[in-house]
Amino acid sequence: MIRVELVKLLRSRRTWVTIALIDALPVLVAILLAVTGVGPRPGSGPAFLSAVLTDGTLYPLAALAMVVPLFLPVAVAVTAGEAVAGEGQAGTLRYVLIRPVGRTRLLVAKLVAVIVFALLAVVVVAVTAYVVGVTLLGQQDVTTGTATFSGTSLTTPELVARTLMSLGYAMLCMLGVAAIALFCSTLVDTPLAAALGAIAVLIASTLLLTLDAASALHPWLITRYWLAFTDLFRDPIFWRDILRGVGLQLLYVAVFLGAAWANFTTKDVTR
Amino acid sequence: MSGSVIRTAGLTKRFGRVTAVDGVDLDVRDGDVYGFLGANGSGKTTTVRMLLGLVLATRGDAEVLGLSMPRHRHEVLPQVGALVEGPGAYDQLSGRANLRLFDAMGRAGAAGGRRTRERRVGEALERVGLAGIDRRPVRAYSLGMRQRLGLASALLRSPRLLVLDEPTNGLDPQGIHEIRELLLELNRTGVTVFLSSHLLAEIEQMCTRVGVLDRGRLVLQDELSTLHGPTGRTEVVTVDADRAATLLGDAVEHREGDRLLVRAGDPGRLNRHLVEAGCRVSLLAPERRSLEDVVLEASQGTGDRRDRQERAS
Structure with missing residues (x-):
């Protein structure tokens, strides 16, 4: 079933249009930076962006920092929201289930497809950003190392390892979003409602994070540690928030996947 | 495995306070072309969905091909082809691509794996008269073509039992005739056909046994020849x-x-x-007696009519 879902994902025009749209923003920013040469003041704007002007090879990180907090969650919520409700709306859900495909297997396959989608998006963004960064913003001699936030230098293998770790972390965050959207998708009849439900959770979480009165809730909000991946680029790595983030995302995944499973496996499929 | 292909005992489904299916005892025998008649909203589709494990019964038991559903769905469903409430296909893909995907779903089972897929898909399309379809997406299909594609999908695994809900919906008279011939031919090769419809003529022309559902209750179940009795x-x-x-x-x-x-x-x-x-x-x-007389006599009225209820005060 996983294979079938992947085939559907890769053959869908929407997958590629979405990825292209996500990819457009970092490209636009790179062009603007290259043309104007004006970087954000240190400490403001998206992470890494001020460092990018001196070194284009860092641009993939800056691009991910732009895309991961907002675009990717929305795209993941839409894709995962489609999972059950979308099949229901297309009238295919009943035919999938009577092939028969087990309901649990279907959920797992859908989840895997969503994560592959997110990975694909991230890889496309990273590769384009690297190409665009190097060609438009120039390249420092890589062997001299790349600056961390802490002012020390990273060797290329270190940089690659930390970038991969941050990608893994971002994927785990997307898994949390996917779990919520998947649960919504088993709950409502239209994919749009499911996606909006998941996005509403993210917005509410972001909003509450800005509110001091909600500080008791902060450690439990899903977006609380999303940007902790930047801590991977400190020297030494600042693990505390990252580990908390991992734990929190796993908790969200467990709770919402469990709820999605419990709801879907006992649901009357009447569409 | 002689005897019952579908057997239910007291099958009941409640949605909230509405009882959609109420204590239905179906008995469909091997080799039957069974006509499941009922007005719109009488519970036909809900019953079919329970047989296929899509809707979970509130009470009662259902056995399909001798095994209880939905518990044994993984053994039962690979031998069942079904069309439930209209066809469903991935709109953006071609008919052939749709069948390939559906064929790849679930365990391969006795029908065989990937190597024989193209042959199975080709045969199914041939049977329903869609052998000449091109790469156009299903989005561009007429309702009749979609219906044929749905039927092809039901035939993919050479099922022993076909459960068809309103299979001639959207077909023109010529198409209806073709599908009827196809189903009868399949029946001659030993496939049991469970045909749910609100069209009396359709049931009368094809079926050997008839069950009539009225407001969720099975009010009649007998051989068509008996019902047609002098x-x-x-x-x-x-x-x-x-x-x-x-x-x-x-x-x-x-x-x-x-x-x-x-x-x-x-x-x-x-x-x-x-x-x-x-x-x-x-x-x-x-x-x-005509089937129409029998059915009208047995059932109380149409499901989608709602007369005003006079309230005595």
């Missing part, structure tokens, strides 16, 4: 109707111009009687 009256058309009527006296129960309905034990003897008396008989046949 009424004990004989229909006589004669140009000498007046003379015949006088001759037969009280035995004539109904008269309409040249047409008489006569209560008579033996149509042959009645014929001789009339002819010897000099009546020119142009038609004489035992009256049979």
Whole structure:
């Protein structure tokens, strides 16, 4: 079933249009930076962006920092929201289930497809950003190392390892979003409602994070540690928030996947 | 495995306070073409969905191919082809791509794996008259083509049982005829067909057994030939109707111009009687009940009509 879902994902025009749209923003920013040469003041704007002007090879990180907090969650919520409700709306859900495909297997396959989608998006963004960064913003001699936030230098293998770790972390965050959207998708009849439900959770979480009165809730909000991946680029790595983030995302995944499973496996499929 | 292909006992489904299916005892036998008749909203589709494990019964048991559903769905469903409430396909893909995907879903089972997929898909398309379809996406298909594609998908695994809900929906008369021939041909090769429909004529032309659902209850289940049984009256058309009527006296129960309905034990003897008396008989046949009469008698009304309920106060 996983294979079938992947085939559907890769053959869908929407997958590629979405990825292209996500990819457009970092490209636009790179062009603007290259043309104007004006970087954000240190400490403001998206992470890494001020460092990018001196070194284009860092641009993939800056691009991910732009895309991961907002675009990717929305795209993941839409894709995962489609999972059950979308099949229901297309009238295919009943035919999938009577092939028969087990309901649990279907959920797992859908989840895997969503994560592959997110990975694909991230890889496309990273590769384009690297190409665009190097060609438009120039390249420092890589062997001299790349600056961390802490002012020390990273060797290329270190940089690659930390970038991969941050990608893994971002994927785990997307898994949390996917779990919520998947649960919504088993709950409502239209994919749009499911996606909006998941996005509403993210917005509410972001909003509450800005509110001091909600500080008791902060450690439990899903977006609380999303940007902790930047801590991977400190020297030494600042693990505390990252580990908390991992734990929190796993908790969200467990709770919402469990709820999605419990709801879907006992649901009357009447569409 | 002789005997029952579908057997339910007290199958009941409640949605909230509404009882959609109420204590249904179905008995579909091996080799039947079973007509499941019922007005719109009488619970046909809900019953079909319960048989396929899509809707979970509130109460009662269902056995399909001798195994209880939905517990044994992984053994049962690979041997069942179904069309439930209209076809469903991935709109952006071609018909062929759709069948390939559906064929790849679930365990491969006895039907075989990936190597024989193209052949299976080709055969299924051939059977439903879609062998010539091109790469156009299903989005561009007519309702009739979608219906045929749905049927092809149901036939992919050479099922032993076909469960079809309104299969001729959206087809033109020619298409309906083709599908009927196809189903009868499949039935001759041993496939049991469970056909749910609100079209009396469709059921009457194809089925050997009939079950009638009325407001969630199975009000009738019998062989079609039994339901079609003689009424004990004989229909006589004669140009000498007046003379015949006088001759037969009280035995004539109904008269309409040249047409008489006569209560008579033996149509042959009645014929001789009339002819010897000099009546020119142009038609004489035992009256049979029509399925429509039987169904209307057994059920109370249509499901989508809602009359105002007078409230006594």
